[in-house]
């Protein structure tokens with residue numbers, strides 16, 4: 001997969017790369033928000049004709065029904081195996097559009113132009129495509145790499161603040177996992193501004209791509225990217241049950257908090273390093289506190305997690321900043337203790 005960065009003449013290079021492939025036709029996929037906020041600017045950058053496909057956005061639309069809308073539009077627009085799908089959107093569209101492209105006529109090429117921070121730092125990289133099936137997230141999908149990704153942080157100007165903060169959680173996660181200067185840069189931030197993100201995103205992207213290159217199908221190393229997610233997914237389920245949904249990033253921030261507590265007890269993370277991490281996380285999330293009822297619900301969600309192993313749960317824990325370890329089994333009573341003391 002090729003990467004193009006707008007501040008490095010990325011649009012021109014991306015356009016040249018598309019022209020050189022001599023596609024038979026081009027399609028651009030948007031949702032109602034990216035049609036309104038991103039498409040006008042996109043149209044000013046491109047110099048080729050395309051057919052627009054607009055679908056309803058948001059997690060509730062990430063399903064096979066919406067894929068059918070995409071496939072029908074491709075057929076109606078005369079797409080063939082040499083057509084290109086350009087996905088202009090957040091993580092829902094990059095996952096779903098990529099899946100629709102990967103399966104249309106056994107696979108047509110696609111390129112991603114991520115417009116949310118979540119898609120720029122995470123969803124649009126790594127080749128996981130898919131849709132939800134019934135209540136289960138990302139149940140149907142493929143591993144298929146995009147041809148290319150074009151990064152332009154100007155799209156973030158119209159992204160709602162809540163969504164910006166959600167994506168920033170994954171950036172922080174990359175910083176904690178990578179460590180070194182990258183973590184220091186992130187740790188010095190009190191608020192994620194777009195000029196800063198423009199500098200940080202290429203590091204985050206190349207960190208994720210480097211992990212994916214080493215383990216595309218998540219049989220080992222790629223699991224480290226699940227840091228914060230074992231507890232984070234249970235927190236998302238808890239909020240859904242309370243009918244007070246929170247963003248994925250907000251749940252991951254709290255998940256990382258709890259998994260740092262577990263890292264001190266089970267992976268030898270030094271308490272003073274944990275405190276440094278908490279000090280940074282506290283700028284972006286509230287210190288999590290759970291009632292006994294919530295703890296027992298969280299434990300029951302954890303037991304249904306895909307990463308569960310005979311009644312215990314598997315975690316990514318930290319030995320130090322920049323030193324994650326995966327497949328760490330922690331007993332439920334130890335998890336309950338961590339939830340009580342954080």
Ligand SMILES: NC(=O)c1ccc[n+]([C@@H]2O[C@H](COP(=O)([O-])OP(=O)(O)OC[C@H]3O[C@@H](n4cnc5c(N)ncnc54)[C@H](O)[C@@H]3O)[C@@H](O)[C@H]2O)c1
Nearest residue numbers: 033037057058090091092115116118122123128155158159
């Ligand atoms: N494939 C992966 O590895 C991977 C990794 C992380 C997340 N994901 C997936 O990503 C999805 C979440 O992504 P998301 O948070 O980007 O959600 P999203 O695509 O729903 O975008 C969030 C909201 O912002 C709007 N939006 C996007 N860009 C905008 C812009 N520039 N201006 C104004 N509004 C804009 C969207 O229309 C939507 O309403 C989830 O479905 C998750 O499963 C996938």
Ligand SMILES: [Zn+2]
Nearest residue numbers: 170229248252
């Ligand atoms: Zn995530």
